Amino acid sequence: MNQKTKERPLPRPSPESQHFWDGTKAGELRLQKCGDCGKTYFPPRPFCPSCSSRNVSIFAASGKATLYSYVISHLPMPGFDGPHAVAVVTLDEGPRMMTNIVDCDQTPEALVLDMPLEVSFARQNDDITLPLFKPAS
Amino acid sequence: MKHQHVAVVGAAETTEMGVIPGMTELQLHADAGLNALADAGLTVADIDGIACAGVAPDVLASYMGIQPTWIDGTHIGGSSFMLHVRHAMAAIQAGHCKTIIITHGESGRSAVGAAGFPEFFAGRLGGEFEVPYGAHLPPTMFTIPVLRYLKEFDLTTEDLAQVAVAQRKWAALNPRATFKDPLTVDDVMNSKMIAYPFTLLMCCLRTDGGGALILTSADRAKDFPRPPVYILGTGESCEGPMISQLEDYTTSRAFRVAGQTAFTEAGIERADIDHVMIYDAFAHVPLYGLEDLGFCKPGEAAGLVKDGHTSPGGKLPTNTNGGGLSYMHSGMYGMYAMQESVRQIRGIAPAQVPDAKISIALGIGGMFSVSGAIIFGNELP
Ligand SMILES: [Zn+2]
Numbered sequence: 001m002n003q004k005t006k007e008r009p010l011p012r013p014s015p016e017s018q019h020f021w022d023g024t025k026a027g028e029l030r031l032q033k034c035g036d037c038g039k040t041y042f043p044p045r046p047f048c049p050s051c052s053s054r055n056v057s058i059f060a061a062s063g064k065a066t067l068y069s070y071v072i073s074h075l076p077m078p079g080f081d082g083p084h085a086v087a088v089v090t091l092d093e094g095p096r097m098m099t100n101i102v103d104c105d106q107t108p109e110a111l112v113l114d115m116p117l118e119v120s121f122a123r124q125n126d127d128i129t130l131p132l133f134k135p136a137s
Numbered sequence: 138m139k140h141q142h143v144a145v146v147g148a149a150e151t152t153e154m155g156v157i158p159g160m161t162e163l164q165l166h167a168d169a170g171l172n173a174l175a176d177a178g179l180t181v182a183d184i185d186g187i188a189c190a191g192v193a194p195d196v197l198a199s200y201m202g203i204q205p206t207w208i209d210g211t212h213i214g215g216s217s218f219m220l221h222v223r224h225a226m227a228a229i230q231a232g233h234c235k236t237i238i239i240t241h242g243e244s245g246r247s248a249v250g251a252a253g254f255p256e257f258f259a260g261r262l263g264g265e266f267e268v269p270y271g272a273h274l275p276p277t278m279f280t281i282p283v284l285r286y287l288k289e290f291d292l293t294t295e296d297l298a299q300v301a302v303a304q305r306k307w308a309a310l311n312p313r314a315t316f317k318d319p320l321t322v323d324d325v326m327n328s329k330m331i332a333y334p335f336t337l338l339m340c341c342l343r344t345d346g347g348g349a350l351i352l353t354s355a356d357r358a359k360d361f362p363r364p365p366v367y368i369l370g371t372g373e374s375c376e377g378p379m380i381s382q383l384e385d386y387t388t389s390r391a392f393r394v395a396g397q398t399a400f401t402e403a404g405i406e407r408a409d410i411d412h413v414m415i416y417d418a419f420a421h422v423p424l425y426g427l428e429d430l431g432f433c434k435p436g437e438a439a440g441l442v443k444d445g446h447t448s449p450g451g452k453l454p455t456n457t458n459g460g461g462l463s464y465m466h467s468g469m470y471g472m473y474a475m476q477e478s479v480r481q482i483r484g485i486a487p488a489q490v491p492d493a494k495i496s497i498a499l500g501i502g503g504m505f506s507v508s509g510a511i512i513f514g515n516e517l518p
Contacts, residue, residue: 009273011265043266043382069285069386072333073277083333086271088281088381098267098381108333113288130269 008079010128017044019058024129028060029119031093042095063119065089065133068096072106085111089133103134140230142517144358144365147177147351148479151242154313154465157345161250165242165347166197173238173349178362184351186237188225190217191252191469197240207234213375215416215469216500217241218350219395219509222475223371225352235353242347243467249345259378259503267381275418276332276340279504282386283334283421289387290436294334298325299439300420301338301462303448308459310449310488315342316463339420341461341470348472350479355517366482369495370403370512372396378506387436389501391508392429396499399510400431404518405495407431412481412496413453414474417460423447426499427455430510454490457481471500471509478513 013021020043023030033040034048035055047054070087077084085106090096102120104110116136123129149172151157151165160168166189174180186207187194194210197203207228211220218241225237244251259267259278272278287293302322308314320338328337358365374394376383384390400407407430415426427438432453441447447455458464458477465473478496480486486493494516500509 008271009264009268011269014261014265017265043262043379069281069283071277071280071284071335073271074330074332075274075276077271077273077277080271083330084271086277086281086332088386096381098270098272098379100270113284 006078008077010124013127016046020044021128023060024121024131027121029063029131030058031061031091031095032056032058040093040095042097061091061093064092064136065117065119067101067111067113067115067117069113070101070111072108072111087111087133089117097131100132101134102132142355142367143226143229143352144355144367145350145479145513146353146358146361146363146365147173147179147349148366148476149173149176149349150473150476151347154346155315155344156246157244158247158249160244160345162242162244162252163192163196163200163250165244165345166192166240167201167242169242169347169349170201170238170240173351176363177351179236179351184236184238186225186228186234188221188237189240190221191241191243203238205234207237213507214502215418215471216502216507216509217469218472218475219498219500219511220373222350222352222368222511223373223509226368226371229352229354235357237352238349239352240347240349241469241472243469244345245467246343246345259380263379267379272380275504276335278380279419280332280335280421281380282383282505285386286421286425290439292436292439295322295326296439296443297334297339297420298322299442300417300423301325303442303445304417304456304460304462306448307457307488308463311459311464312487314459314464315344316459335419338462341418341466342463344465344467346465346467346473348476350475364483364515366479367514367517368511369405369514369518370399370401372398372402372510373508374398375507376505378503380504383505389425389429389505389508391505392426392499392501395508395510396430399497399512403512405512410495410497411493412457412478412490413455414457414478414496414498415455416470416474416499416501417456417462418466418470418501420462422501423455423460427453430497430499449488457486457488457490474498474500475511478511482513482515
């Protein structure tokens, strides 16, 4: 990662994950589901991590989630000003993902475990839109 | 067990410990290795197997003058050396070699000739799905599970501080410990905030150092200058490098599997353990370790610590060198945990636990990604 840049480090899509980043750009949070055992999973890969089947499909998730855990980092991080929560959310569909919580004070009082959240797409450049989360309306 | 047993016949750390600006990482490996050879009364001519992490085993073999018939370069972070011990035991039992040296050296503070951190701790997928959100260093990765853990068990951040306080009591008894001054819970709580709820004194040190072990078969082990420290049980497992993808933030699957495998192999009960070492990169890890090794029920470890059971004089003496929080932490700490287990079983530790006969060392690699567990004892079963 480049510590000199003021920009946050951005993901580099791969052949296996391009559909996910195409999805966030189009305003969809795309997950994958196994056609054989029914497992919904993340991060992206073209096979099921539960039963090894290649019979998997991509679908748009609801974007609803709850706050599973987090820390509030006081360390310098490119693209962030001051203390910021590094959070893990549980999607309503089951998988968890790392994210940031926006439209919310970055304090323990405001960030309450299990609080309902919804996805908030944050465009970074022409290629990358990050799925961030905000308190559910 | 049907296989013959294997024993540690040499064990030593680097000559200096803490801040060692005058030595490359490669030389730290060699310095520890030479000290362990001297401890065993051997030279490199006696060594036919090598395992190390941080530098590649071929690099170190060439540097030290070792001509091996067995090589293991397993490099999975801080528990690499526990896995080396387990793999070395199997290699000796299989007859692939007779006498193995396992080394660690890391210029974690001075960064002299250091390999440095990999681009992303959590691999390529971590770089894509974790780093952009600020999970880019151990203090913002390893720490993420703890608020869930505290909530599920109705604990507080003061319970984390107690771990640092307890280990400082051990460090005060260890002349080589980096920090020896007594700590209070308030000291820990009021130290600089790093990543809420973790303050500076809940995070490990960054120091320079190394350590090495020499293993051989139990039938040869009695011919060495030091009393043999037998390997009674071993275990290893992994869950994965992405902290966001661990299945349960209140427990470590890799800890549970590695620990149970080691206990099963040793054929002993938890109550048989006299001494415990649990890799403590951050203050919560010993709590997970005590629970996942089965020394108490889920959520009860903080009570053990608070009530003094892991402190000097307690029934479950834990991290008796002061641990990564107070003794030293070069980056891949697992070797130092095993060094302390061996010292305790030999009866020569600075903070010696009276009559310690069986010790367990639990290692962690990455952020709850990999684990190795080794049970050491002073007698063959
Ligand atoms: Zn499946």
